[in-house]
Amino acid sequence: QSVLTQPPSVSAAPGQRVTISCSGSSSNIENNLVSWYQQFPGTAPKLLIYENRKRPSGIPDRFSGSASGTSATLGITGLQTGDEADYYCGTWDSSLSAGVFGGGTKLTVL
Amino acid sequence: QLQLQESGPGLVKPSETLSLTCSVSGGSISTKSYYWGWIRQPPGKGLEWIGSMFYRRTTYHHPSLKSRITISVDTSKNQFSLKLRSVTATDTAMYYCTTAYGSAHPIDSWGQGILVTVSS
Numbered sequence: 001q002s003v004l005t006q007p008p009s010v011s012a013a014p015g016q017r018v019t020i021s022c023s024g025s026s027s028n029i030e031n032n033l034v035s036w037y038q039q040f041p042g043t044a045p046k047l048l049i050y051e052n053r054k055r056p057s058g059i060p061d062r063f064s065g066s067a068s069g070t071s072a073t074l075g076i077t078g079l080q081t082g083d084e085a086d087y088y089c090g091t092w093d094s095s096l097s098a099g100v101f102g103g104g105t106k107l108t109v110l
Numbered sequence: 111q112l113q114l115q116e117s118g119p120g121l122v123k124p125s126e127t128l129s130l131t132c133s134v135s136g137g138s139i140s141t142k143s144y145y146w147g148w149i150r151q152p153p154g155k156g157l158e159w160i161g162s163m164f165y166r167r168t169t170y171h172h173p174s175l176k177s178r179i180t181i182s183v184d185t186s187k188n189q190f191s192l193k194l195r196s197v198t199a200t201d202t203a204m205y206y207c208t209t210a211y212g213s214a215h216p217i218d219s220w221g222q223g224i225l226v227t228v229s230s
Contacts, residue, residue, distance in 0.1 A: 002156060033212075033215070033216075034215075035215040035216040035217070037157075037217070039157075044206055044220035044221065044222055044223055045157065045206075045217075045220060046220070047216055047217060047218050050211075050215070050216035050218075051216070056218065088156065088157055090157070090159070090214070090215045090216075090217070091214075091215055092212065092213060092214050092215065096172075096173055097170060097173070098159060098161075098170065098171070098172045098173055098214065099147075099159035099162070099170075099172075099213070099214025099215060100159060100214075101156060101157040101158065101159060102156070103156045104156040104157070
């Protein structure tokens, strides 16, 4: 059971927009910054979003992040088949004094 | 961005100690810019944060693993390592070494990962 809760799967058609939610608590998301990672099968994850909404160099602006209260959201616009991957949210949990991840969301582009 | 490479045995017997090393290239492990960490991912499952170390001193460990793990840095070899004691089959996973700007996140560099199987 992950500390952060994500939907197991989401799907949308190419060109559409999709959002992936990440739900936590006051000990993690509400008081710490959230990161998002993208992972293709058989490869290491890659940083997509950090500090709730910032994008590392090279990440297209189709990817966006936001956070409010105890939840965070990853948004992807203009979906492409190449976006099919697993997506994870992560942050620090002040009660655990440990890093935590969501359980991951599998994105399918129909 | 640093390059990271994990090394170690791919098979460990139950009750023994899992020992992995991460070789760092493209920068010095003595820098105060990063936390050096470990993440694992059981087959077909999600990511689990194991722990991290900052500047050879401050360490953070996941509470469920805290009593079994040691993270250390070897500046002479530009490497850092993970030791996980008393392993069981539930410790079977892909292990990634990482660098992060915070104690756990954001993780901006990942090794390619090494699959460690715990089995007799």
